[in-house]
Amino acid sequence: MKHVGLTGGIASGKSAVAAQLTKLGAVVIDADVIARQVVEPGTEALERIRDTFGPGIFADDGTLDRAALGALVFADQGERAKLNAIVHPLVRAEVDRQREAAIANGVQVVVEDIPLLVESDQLDRFETIMVVQAPHDERIRRMIEDRGWDRADAVARMAAQATDEQRAAVADILILNDGSIEDLNAKVTxxxxxQLA
Incomplete structure (x- = not known):
């Protein structure tokens, strides 16, 4: 079994790479999806977040206002560390459960899609580190045009993550996403x- 850590900066095209890997037969475990699941209404993590950050980051229906929380934690490293201390252990436990299930089912390639892989000190867990990168200005454009963020928010999100140089330094496989989706899918295939199958 090949155990791959997949990462890339925000708006780099990492999700497109993960989708293509899934089509090719890999089991992709998405840490972002799990991170959303562990803070759904009624979870212990959501109550701890309310206790830690207050009611201002919740919508009227009691759900987490992700934009408000994001604005808070991406502007303050200390606040981000508090959130990570609540969420990361729960995410890792569920990732481990899903990986063990995939292995038990005979899956040959398990990919963990972890946006903050470099920042979260997990590199030694993987046999192969795959990094997706895209040009800086293109990433900004995607966040503004595709996600509707303002430029300042896009820049703040990028600044809160590892640099392209830091990610490239740990990559066993580096994918430059600077063309069409067809080009990217061909590279991934x-x-x-x-290298993986």
Whole structure:
């Protein structure tokens, strides 16, 4: 079984790479999806977040206002550390459960999609680190045009993550996403067939 850590900066195209890996037969475990699940209404994590950050980051229906929480934690490293201390252990436990289930089912390639892989000190858990990168200005454009963020928010999100240089330094496989989706899928397919499968 090949155990791959997949990461990339925000708006780099990491999700597109994960989707192509899934099509090729890998089991992709998405840490972001799990992070949303562990803070759904009624969870212990959501109550701890309310106790830690107050009611101002909740919508009227009691759900987490992700934009308000994001604005808070991406502007303050200390606040981000508090959130991570609540969420990360729960995410890791569920990731471990899903990985063990995939292995038990005979899956040959398990990919953990972790946006903050470099920042969260997990590199030694993986046999292979795959990093997706895209040009800085293109990432900003995607966040503004595709996600509707303002430029300041986009820049703040990028600044809160590891740099391209830091991610490239730990990459066993570096994918530059600077063309069409067809180009990206072709690169991923070639890598999967020659290095992972």
């Amino acid at each position: 070639e890598i999967y067939e020659s």
